Each structure stands twice: as C-alpha cells, then as structure tokens.
Amino acid sequence: MSSTNILTLFFIILTLWNSVVICSRLLETSLTEKHELWMKEHGKFYKDVAEKQKRFEIFKENVEFIESFYDSAFNLSINQFADQTNEEFKASLNGNKKPLRIETETETEFRYENVTEVPATMDWRERGAVTPIKNQYDCGSCWAFATVAAIEGIHQISTGKLVSLSEQELVDCVKGNSYGCSGGYSEDAYEFIVKKGGIASESKYPYKGADKKCNIKKGAYSVAKIKGYEKVPINNEKELLKAVANQPVVVYIEGGERAFRYYSSGIFKRKCGTDLDHAVTIVGYGISEDGVKYWIIKNSWGIKWGEKGYARMERDIHSKQGLCGLAMNPTYPIA
Ligand SMILES: *[C@@H]1O[C@H](CO)[C@@H](O)[C@H](O)[C@H]1NC(C)=O
Numbered sequence: 001m002s003s004t005n006i007l008t009l010f011f012i013i014l015t016l017w018n019s020v021v022i023c024s025r026l027l028e029t030s031l032t033e034k035h036e037l038w039m040k041e042h043g044k045f046y047k048d049v050a051e052k053q054k055r056f057e058i059f060k061e062n063v064e065f066i067e068s069f070y071d072s073a074f075n076l077s078i079n080q081f082a083d084q085t086n087e088e089f090k091a092s093l094n095g096n097k098k099p100l101r102i103e104t105e106t107e108t109e110f111r112y113e114n115v116t117e118v119p120a121t122m123d124w125r126e127r128g129a130v131t132p133i134k135n136q137y138d139c140g141s142c143w144a145f146a147t148v149a150a151i152e153g154i155h156q157i158s159t160g161k162l163v164s165l166s167e168q169e170l171v172d173c174v175k176g177n178s179y180g181c182s183g184g185y186s187e188d189a190y191e192f193i194v195k196k197g198g199i200a201s202e203s204k205y206p207y208k209g210a211d212k213k214c215n216i217k218k219g220a221y222s223v224a225k226i227k228g229y230e231k232v233p234i235n236n237e238k239e240l241l242k243a244v245a246n247q248p249v250v251v252y253i254e255g256g257e258r259a260f261r262y263y264s265s266g267i268f269k270r271k272c273g274t275d276l277d278h279a280v281t282i283v284g285y286g287i288s289e290d291g292v293k294y295w296i297i298k299n300s301w302g303i304k305w306g307e308k309g310y311a312r313m314e315r316d317i318h319s320k321q322g323l324c325g326l327a328m329n330p331t332y333p334i335a
Pocket residue numbers: 110111112113114
C-alpha cells in the first residue's frame with residue numbers, strides 16, 4: 001500500500017469515527033431530554049448531580065430494553081419505574097426482600113366448590129364493585145391494597161354500597177408476619193379486620209405511603225366488616241374461576257418480571273417466575289377476539305401503569321401454578 005493510500009484510509013476511518021461519535025452524542029442528548037421530560041412527568045427529583053447521573057444510566061438501560069422489546073400480545077411503556085434497577089424494583093415490591101412465605105398446606109372451606117355454572121366473562125368493575133385505581137407509591141404495601149380491593153368488592157356485592165377502604169389502617173395496625181411498608185400478608189390483614197370488627201374508610205384513615213403509628217381513633221370508624229376468609233384450592237385455575245365468578249379474589253404473583261413492570265396494554269402472556277413477591281386482586285376474566293383467555297388484574301401502581309392501572313394476564317396456562325404463580329395462593333374475604 002502506498003503512503004497516500006494509507007493516508008486516505010486513515011482519513012476515511014477518522015471521518016467514520018467522528019460520525020459515530022457525533023451520532024451517539026446526538027442519541028445521548030435526546031435521551032437526556034427524554035430523562036428530563038420523564039422526571040417532570042413523574043415528579044422525580046434527585047439529591048445531587050451524581051445521583052442524577054447514576055439514575056440516568058439506569059434509565060438509559062431500561063429505555064433500551066423497553067424500546068427493543070417486541071411481543072405481539074402486549075406492549076410496554078416507559079413508566080414511573082424506569083430509573084430503578086431490577087434489584088431495586090424487586091426489593092421495593094416486597095420490603096421483606098425475599099419471596100413471600102406461603103402456607104400452602106393449610107386448607108379452609110371453599111364455599112364455591114359446588115359451583116357448576118359460571119358466566120363466560122365477568123368484570124366486577126362493570127358491576128360497580130371496584131373502586132378507582134390507587135397507588136401504593138414507595139411503600140411495600142401491595143398486600144394491604146390487594147386485601148382492601150377484595151373487601152371493597154364483597155362489601156359492595158353484599159350491601160350494594162361501594163366504599164373506598166383504608167390501606168393505611170392495615171399498614172399501621174396489622175402485626176403478625178406483616179410489617180407495613182416492609183411487606184405483609186393478606187391473611188394477617190383479614191384476621192386483623194375480623195378481630196377488630198371492621199375496617200375504616202379511606203376518607204377517615206387516608207393513605208400516607210409510609211409506616212405510621214396505629215391510630216385507634218381513626219380505626220374506630222369501621223365501615224366494612226368481614227367474617228373471615230377462605231382459600232381457593234391451590235394451583236387450580238378452574239377453581240379460581242368459580243371464586244372470581246362470585247367475588248374479587250386476592251392473589252400473590254411474581255411481580256418483579258421486567259416486562260410486567262413496564263407492561264402497558266394487551267394480554268400479558270409470557271414465561272414468568274413463581275417467586276411470589278407481589279399481591280394484586282383479580283376483578284374479572286374474559287376472552288379476547290383471537291381466543292386468548294385472560295384474568296383482569298387490579299394493581300396498585302397508579303393509572304400510568306398497564307391499562308389505566310389494570311392488567312390482563314393470560315388464564316388457563318399449561319403450568320398449574322398459573323401465570324407468575326397467580327394460582328398458588330388465592331384468598332377471598334367472607335362478608
Ligand atoms: C358440596 O356438595 C357436597 C355434596 O352434596 C356437600 O357435602 C358439601 O357441603 C357442599 N359444599 C358446599 C360448600 O356447599
């Protein structure tokens with residue numbers, strides 16, 4: 001190769017390199033802007049520049065994941081969780097930082113065991129048994145939200161009145177194996193409400209998103225009572241269907257799956273684990289035009305997540321645990 005050729009080659013490489021650098025810088029700028037806009041939209045503030053830089057890097061990686069993701073059944077979006085790592089997100093779901101301990105051995109009566117006819121579809125929202133979507137914010141209180149949604153449901157079904165009930169009372173006052181924002185169990189919550197003789201309304205005992213002292217005075221305004229709770233026979237979506245046909249049901253799931261965290265629409269159907277770390281309420285079921293059966297899930301991550309706060313998750317899957325383990329420990333309150 002002559003020296004002119006080498007020189008030309010050198011210039012070509014230099015030019016290409018420059019354009020690569022410029023391109024990635026442009027990309028960076030638009031991502032920085034995206035991050036700024038996203039911070040505004042979700043009211044995020046960082047304590048200093050270092051923290052902001054760190055969060056930006058995580059945001060970038062998550063955005064890359066979301067934008068490169070494709071599944072014909074459902075979509076993802078860049079939601080409020082986009083500046084957290086997977087580990088942080090999983091830890092925030094369940095403050096215990098370990099999978100929920102599920103007592104699958106203990107069985108209870110199952111009042112829907114002899115149910116033979118169930119409607120083809122059910123949506124408790126249409127029947128006025130579901131309050132608007134709530135947000136647990138930065139507190140591992142999913143268990144309180146899931147329990148409350150199920151009690152709001154059975155209260156409306158049995159009395160005709162839809163009353164928003166207090167998660168904060170459960171966060172503050174339920175003991176046993178439950179630790180407020182550090183995670184807890186629906187079973188503890190039911191037992192607390194039975195013992196106390198009811199649960200306060202949301203308006204009398206409003207949500208704070210943090211652990212507070214149990215307020216007996218506010219708790220004295222019990223508006224909804226339950227007699228107890230029952231478990232659906234485990235790992236059996238057919239039995240689960242009988243229960244959901246009659247009332248909203250609390251289920252534990254693995255909620256830490258990255259695609260679930262950014263789910264925005266469609267039917268969530270995908271390989272998912274069974275390390276139960278989240279609680280949600282099943283408020284109905286249906287079947288899509290192309291024949292995919294699904295559950296309607298009420299979540300507590302605000303209305304910017306999922307289908308205005310709800311998700312449709314595939315029903316009757318091959319694995320008997322159900323998608324993300326949803327059939328592993330369903331419970332429902334008894335009015
Ligand atoms: C279901 O049917 C069986 C057999 O008739 C009966 O023994 C059982 O009590 C019924 N269960 C409920 C919850 O009604």
